[in-house]
Amino acid sequence: MNWETFSGRYKARDGINCQWRIARRPVGNVRPEDFEWTEEPIPVPKDGEVLLETMYLGLAPVMRMYMMGTDRTGDEHQRVGDVIRGRGVARVIESKNPDLPVGEIVQGAIGWQTYRVSSMTPAEKFFRVTTPDLPYSLAAGALGMNGLSAFAGFFICGEPKRGDVTVISGAAGGVGTMVVQMARIAGSRTIVGIAGGAEKCRFIKDLGCDEAIDYKSESVPQRLKELCPEGIDFYFDNVGGEILTACLENLAMNARIVLCGSISEYTRETPFGLTNYTRLRAVEGKMAGFFVYNHLHRWEEFTGQMADWIRAGKIKPVQDIVEGFESMPAALSRLFEGKNVGVQCCRVRPEPVRRKLFD
Amino acid sequence: MNWETFSGRYKARDGINCQWRIARRPVGNVRPEDFEWTEEPIPVPKDGEVLLETMYLGLAPVMRMYMMGTDRTGDEHQRVGDVIRGRGVARVIESKNPDLPVGEIVQGAIGWQTYRVSSMTPAEKFFRVTTPDLPYSLAAGALGMNGLSAFAGFFICGEPKRGDVTVISGAAGGVGTMVVQMARIAGSRTIVGIAGGAEKCRFIKDLGCDEAIDYKSESVPQRLKELCPEGIDFYFDNVGGEILTACLENLAMNARIVLCGSISEYTRETPFGLTNYTRLRAVEGKMAGFFVYNHLHRWEEFTGQMADWIRAGKIKPVQDIVEGFESMPAALSRLFEGKNVGVQCCRVRPEPVRRKLFD
Numbered sequence: 001m002n003w004e005t006f007s008g009r010y011k012a013r014d015g016i017n018c019q020w021r022i023a024r025r026p027v028g029n030v031r032p033e034d035f036e037w038t039e040e041p042i043p044v045p046k047d048g049e050v051l052l053e054t055m056y057l058g059l060a061p062v063m064r065m066y067m068m069g070t071d072r073t074g075d076e077h078q079r080v081g082d083v084i085r086g087r088g089v090a091r092v093i094e095s096k097n098p099d100l101p102v103g104e105i106v107q108g109a110i111g112w113q114t115y116r117v118s119s120m121t122p123a124e125k126f127f128r129v130t131t132p133d134l135p136y137s138l139a140a141g142a143l144g145m146n147g148l149s150a151f152a153g154f155f156i157c158g159e160p161k162r163g164d165v166t167v168i169s170g171a172a173g174g175v176g177t178m179v180v181q182m183a184r185i186a187g188s189r190t191i192v193g194i195a196g197g198a199e200k201c202r203f204i205k206d207l208g209c210d211e212a213i214d215y216k217s218e219s220v221p222q223r224l225k226e227l228c229p230e231g232i233d234f235y236f237d238n239v240g241g242e243i244l245t246a247c248l249e250n251l252a253m254n255a256r257i258v259l260c261g262s263i264s265e266y267t268r269e270t271p272f273g274l275t276n277y278t279r280l281r282a283v284e285g286k287m288a289g290f291f292v293y294n295h296l297h298r299w300e301e302f303t304g305q306m307a308d309w310i311r312a313g314k315i316k317p318v319q320d321i322v323e324g325f326e327s328m329p330a331a332l333s334r335l336f337e338g339k340n341v342g343v344q345c346c347r348v349r350p351e352p353v354r355r356k357l358f359d
Numbered sequence: 360m361n362w363e364t365f366s367g368r369y370k371a372r373d374g375i376n377c378q379w380r381i382a383r384r385p386v387g388n389v390r391p392e393d394f395e396w397t398e399e400p401i402p403v404p405k406d407g408e409v410l411l412e413t414m415y416l417g418l419a420p421v422m423r424m425y426m427m428g429t430d431r432t433g434d435e436h437q438r439v440g441d442v443i444r445g446r447g448v449a450r451v452i453e454s455k456n457p458d459l460p461v462g463e464i465v466q467g468a469i470g471w472q473t474y475r476v477s478s479m480t481p482a483e484k485f486f487r488v489t490t491p492d493l494p495y496s497l498a499a500g501a502l503g504m505n506g507l508s509a510f511a512g513f514f515i516c517g518e519p520k521r522g523d524v525t526v527i528s529g530a531a532g533g534v535g536t537m538v539v540q541m542a543r544i545a546g547s548r549t550i551v552g553i554a555g556g557a558e559k560c561r562f563i564k565d566l567g568c569d570e571a572i573d574y575k576s577e578s579v580p581q582r583l584k585e586l587c588p589e590g591i592d593f594y595f596d597n598v599g600g601e602i603l604t605a606c607l608e609n610l611a612m613n614a615r616i617v618l619c620g621s622i623s624e625y626t627r628e629t630p631f632g633l634t635n636y637t638r639l640r641a642v643e644g645k646m647a648g649f650f651v652y653n654h655l656h657r658w659e660e661f662t663g664q665m666a667d668w669i670r671a672g673k674i675k676p677v678q679d680i681v682e683g684f685e686s687m688p689a690a691l692s693r694l695f696e697g698k699n700v701g702v703q704c705c706r707v708r709p710e711p712v713r714r715k716l717f718d
Contacts, residue, residue, distance in 0.1 A: 072638075072640075072641045073641075074641070157643070253653075259636070259637060259639055259640055260640075262637055265637075271634040272632070272634065273631070273632015273633060273634045274632060274633040274634075275630040275631065275632045275633075277633050277636060277646070278599065278618060278621055278624075278648065279648075280618055280646065280647065280648030281431075281618050281649060281650050282432075282433070282650050283648070283650075284516070284647075284648065284649050285647070286646070286647040286648075287636070287639065287647075288639065288643075288644070288646075289637065289638075289639030289640035289641070289643065289644050289645075290640060290643050291641050291642075291643065294612075294643055
């Protein structure tokens with residue numbers, strides 16, 4: 001069954017809480033059979049709680065791991081039958097919490113459902129959306145965990161330096177499109193983006209890459225040698241696997257590697273083994289990992305800075321929005337097929353009319 | 360042919376320059392057939408040069424890579440027929456260099472031979488031995504490149520913190536025995552050494568390890584969990600392979616890994632692949648490599664500090680000395696068999712009588 005047929009079977013509607021649940025553990029990329037659609041009455045908020053109506057849901061590779069019960073987020077693993085975890089943007093439509101009146105926009109761990117009751121405690125990692133002048137969809141992207149991933153990974157974990165030769169894989173993806181622009185802000189001398197296909201390569205060059213490598217049609221090791229003759233100073237890794245291997249072979253002295261994601265590895269049958277990690281030795285290199293939720297304490301600094309960059313045009317948020325809650329499973333699949341450009345998200349309901357619309 | 364029979368065939372003697380050369384590229388651990396013994400007239404120093412008489416030669420795993428022509432030191436690869444590269448301690452026995460009178464002791468890239476002429480230029484990476492109160496053999500160990508590896512790896516690359524739970528593999532080896540004692544100096548809370556065999560484990564506990572894991576008879580992953588219930592803060596890696604994998608599985612937040620050596624990987628037929636390097640992500644971990652020759656500019660700081668520690672008894676140099684230049688190939692083999700305790704070196708000639716002997 002293809003995704004279109006599958007999505008077409010269902011229709012979310014107001015007045016009922018539609019949900020996507022884990023039907024079975026995925027093997028390889030997700031398939032329609034891995035998802036179950038359920039409908040429940042809208043939950044009723046208790047004192048202190050609010051009822052949220054989902055506007056946008058973001059998609060991220062970690063969600064496949066939630067479905068497999070293999071994520072390393074530290075939260076309890078999900079079981080077959082659970083509503084799939086995920087973050088998004090929602091509007092308060094009923095409030096028993098004086099701090100959050102009806103109409104307020106929030107972002108947080110809504111899950112794959114069209115309504116949710118929340119007590120808005122810190123454990124639920126909800127945040128109020130404080131940028132009414134910007135599209136709310138951004139809270140499921142540049143002003144959400146995707147943005148914080150790029151910000152914390154690049155600026156905090158990565159220690160970028162002016163004049164760096166910076167290479168970014170998954171450069172056309174949700175985090176990659178932001179890191180490309182952050183490298184420009186940080187004063188990289190040369191920015192090389194790696195992406196799949198000529199269209200994506202053109203796109204990332206428009207976005208700020210000096211050079212682009214199409215890993216589907218070019219030899220990445222060969223092109224890295226040509227484009228970075230003095231070696232790579234900074235590599236932001238969104239993909240792992242052979243591309244990480246190729247970058248390790250071509251490092252400059254004191255190179256830094258940031259491990260953000262390894263999407264090329266997630267759906268393999270046999271785990272990928274990195275054979276040349278010892279290349280860090282000859283160049284005094286560092287490979288550092290980070291996890292976005294370890295950086296939540298910098299939320300206000302991050303959102304303030306990111307919103308300023310967006311307003312100043314220094315960061316153009318790139319979003320790949322699918323329409324309709326029915327399309328969530330198909331949207332997740334797109335990530336592993338490398339189809340998305342920018343942050344993959346799903347519009348569950350249109351944005352409400354606001355004082356001033358983003359132009 | 361065993362090593363004893365092989366070594367017994369040859370006899371170094373004064374008045375002739377005896378050499379060990381590459382007879383063929385080693386496959387797996389080195390074998391007698393990989394080495395060729397040659398004899399040449401003693402070379403004659405020109406103006407500005409000195410003639411050196413070899414006293415000690417150090418052994419290091421990189422020498423097998425020299426023999427294979429696969430080292431990443433940046434120097435030209437060695438060919439079959441070349442005198443094998445290596446560092447050691449020598450005495451000036453003839454001088455056409457007014458700065459280096461006869462009797463002076465130096466350390467440097469002598470190669471596997473009993474005499475050498477040197478211009479003592481920086482390119483040859485020779486240093487004068489400035490610690491006449493300490494055994495000269497130490498210049499082929501704690502006060503040589505082994506010591507600088509431990510010092511640069513642990514203190515410069517590794518950023519140790521007081522209170523760290525520190526794990527050291529190859530803890531009974533040349534670098535490991537020093538790092539164990541450096542971890543004590545740096546104020547580690549718990550020091551866990553990993554070594555092969557009960558005897559080595561006892562030895563490293565005497566040297567300063569709070570706990571020891573015998574990788575030959577115990578499950579390293581299991582023991583690490585038991586001994587480091589809050590995770591590893593600092594892992595000094597001398598071995599790579601499965602032990603690095605096990606440490607990655609058991610990291611504490613903000614853990615640091617220093618990549619010094621990967622002796623468990625060098626002689627494998629299929630290269631080792633590190634499947635869980637992404638564990639660095641959840642803990643904001645860092646894996647950093649270093650190469651000892653990148654730190655030569657700190658030579659004086661290092662030798663001054665190390666000599667002070669040795670004199671104060673804070674670092675007890677551990678040396679595993681084989682007798683006779685004939686035994687060099689066998690001594691190299693010991694490294695890959697895990698037989699050495701401390702720095703493996705070879706006494707080519709006895710130390711000269713000095714003003715004050717080390718007690």
